[in-house]
Amino acid sequence: MDLKKLGWDDHLEKVFSPLKSVGYSVGRVTIENRDRYQIVTEIGECPAEVTGKFMFSADSAAQFPKVGDWVAVTMFDAEQKAIIHEVLPRKTKFSRKAPGKGFEEQVIAANLDVIFIVQSLDENYNLRRLERYLVMVHENRVQPIVVLNKTDLCPEYEDRLTAVRNLMPDLTVVAVSAKTNSGLETLRSLIKAEWTFAFIGSSGVGKSSLINQLAGEEIFKTAEVREIDSRGRHTTTRRQLIVLPTGGCLIDTPGMRELQLWQAEEGMDETFADIDRISTDCHFSDCTHTSEIKCAVLAAVASGELPQGRYQNYLKMRKELAHLETTINKESFLERKRKDKILHREINRI
Ligand code: GDP
Ligand code: ZN
Numbered sequence: 001m002d003l004k005k006l007g008w009d010d011h012l013e014k015v016f017s018p019l020k021s022v023g024y025s026v027g028r029v030t031i032e033n034r035d036r037y038q039i040v041t042e043i044g045e046c047p048a049e050v051t052g053k054f055m056f057s058a059d060s061a062a063q064f065p066k067v068g069d070w071v072a073v074t075m076f077d078a079e080q081k082a083i084i085h086e087v088l089p090r091k092t093k094f095s096r097k098a099p100g101k102g103f104e105e106q107v108i109a110a111n112l113d114v115i116f117i118v119q120s121l122d123e124n125y126n127l128r129r130l131e132r133y134l135v136m137v138h139e140n141r142v143q144p145i146v147v148l149n150k151t152d153l154c155p156e157y158e159d160r161l162t163a164v165r166n167l168m169p170d171l172t173v174v175a176v177s178a179k180t181n182s183g184l185e186t187l188r189s190l191i192k193a194e195w196t197f198a199f200i201g202s203s204g205v206g207k208s209s210l211i212n213q214l215a216g217e218e219i220f221k222t223a224e225v226r227e228i229d230s231r232g233r234h235t236t237t238r239r240q241l242i243v244l245p246t247g248g249c250l251i252d253t254p255g256m257r258e259l260q261l262w263q264a265e266e267g268m269d270e271t272f273a274d275i276d277r278i279s280t281d282c283h284f285s286d287c288t289h290t291s292e293i294k295c296a297v298l299a300a301v302a303s304g305e306l307p308q309g310r311y312q313n314y315l316k317m318r319k320e321l322a323h324l325e326t327t328i329n330k331e332s333f334l335e336r337k338r339k340d341k342i343l344h345r346e347i348n349r350i
Pocket of ligand 2: 279282283287288289290292294295296297298
C-alpha cells in the first residue's frame with residue numbers, strides 16, 4: 001500500500017522521523033474495536049494492539065488510537081501482527097462528550113480533512129440538528145460539507161436545500177440519492193486523493209450506502225474483515241476506514257445516537273457568526289441575550305432578522321456548554337483535592 005494514498009505527507013514524515021530512527025514503522029488505524037485494532041501499513045493490513053506501557057501511561061480514553069490515527073508500530077508473527085507504541089499527533093479530530101453520565105471526551109475519528117454531515121430528506125431532515133453538527137465540525141477545524149440524501153423520497157427538495165445554504169455563508173451543500181445515484185457525480189468530484197473524508201449523521205440516513213457507491217462494489221466486498229474475538233469465535237467486522245483505489249480515505253462512523261457537545265466555543269462562534277456579529281450591538285458587553293434591555297440579539301429575533309428556532313438552538317447549546325464547563329471544572333477541582341489529600345498523607349508519613 002502506497003502510504004501517500006492514505007494521506008501520508010512530508011509533514012508526517014518529519015514528525016515520524018525520530019520514531020523511524022529507533023526502528024518503528026508507521027500504520028493507519030482502519031478499525032477500532034475496544035482494545036483491538038486493525039491497521040494498514042506499507043506491506044498490507046493486520047490486527048494490532050497497544051503496548052502494556054501505552055495502556056498504563058494513558059490518562060484518558062481520548063489518547064488511545066482511533067480510526068484515522070497514524071501510529072508507530074513494530075511488527076511480529078512474521079509481520080502478521082502489530083504492536084502500537086505511539087499515536088502520532090492528530091492534525092484534526094471529531095469528538096463528542098462520551099455518552100452516559102460522565103464528562104469525558106470521546107474521539108470518533110482522527111486526521112480528517114472534510115466531514116460530510118449526512119441527513120436524509122425524510123423525517124430525519126432537521127436544521128437544528130444540522131447546526132449542532134456544524135458546531136462540532138467547526139470546533140475541530142475540519143471543513144464541513146452537508147449531504148442531503150434520499151432525494152428520491154423528496155422530489156421537492158429545493159426549499160430544503162436553500163434553507164441549509166442559508167444557515168451559513170459559503171456552506172457547501174449537495175443533494176443526492178444513494179438509491180438512484182442522482183447527484184453522486186457531484187459528491188464524487190468533491191473527493192480528493194490524499195484527503196480523508198468522514199461521514200457523520202444519524203443511523204439510517206444512508207452513510208454506508210453512499211460510501212459503498214463511492215468506493216464501488218469491489219471495495220465493498222473486501223470491506224469485511226474476519227476476526228477472532230476474545231472468546232476465540234470467528235466474527236466479521238466492517239472496516240471503518242476505506243482507501244479508494246485512486247487515493248483518498250472514507251471513514252464511516254456507525255452507531256452515533258447521542259450528539260452531546262464537547263468543548264465547542266470556537267465552533268459556536270463560527271457556526272453562529274451572525275449572532276456573534278449582531279451581539280456587538282448589545283448594550284451590555286456580557287449580555288446573555290435572554291432578558292437584558294437593549295439586547296441587539298433579542299431585537300433581531302423580534303424583527304424576524306434572526307429566526308426564532310436558530311436563536312433557541314443557540315441558547316440551548318450555550319447552556320449545554322456552560323454546564324459542561326462547570327462540571328469539568330468541578331471534577332478537576334475534586335480530582336486536585338483528592339491528589340492533594342494523598343500527597344499530604346504521604347508527606348505526613350515522611
Ligand atoms: P447508515 O446507517 O447511515 O449507514 O444508512 P444505510 O446506508 O445503512 O441506509 C439505511 C437505509 O436507507 C437502507 O435501507 C438503505 O437501502 C436506505 N437508503 C440509503 N440511501 C437511500 C436513498 O438515497 N434513497 C432511499 N430511498 N433509500 C436509501
Ligand atoms: Zn444581547
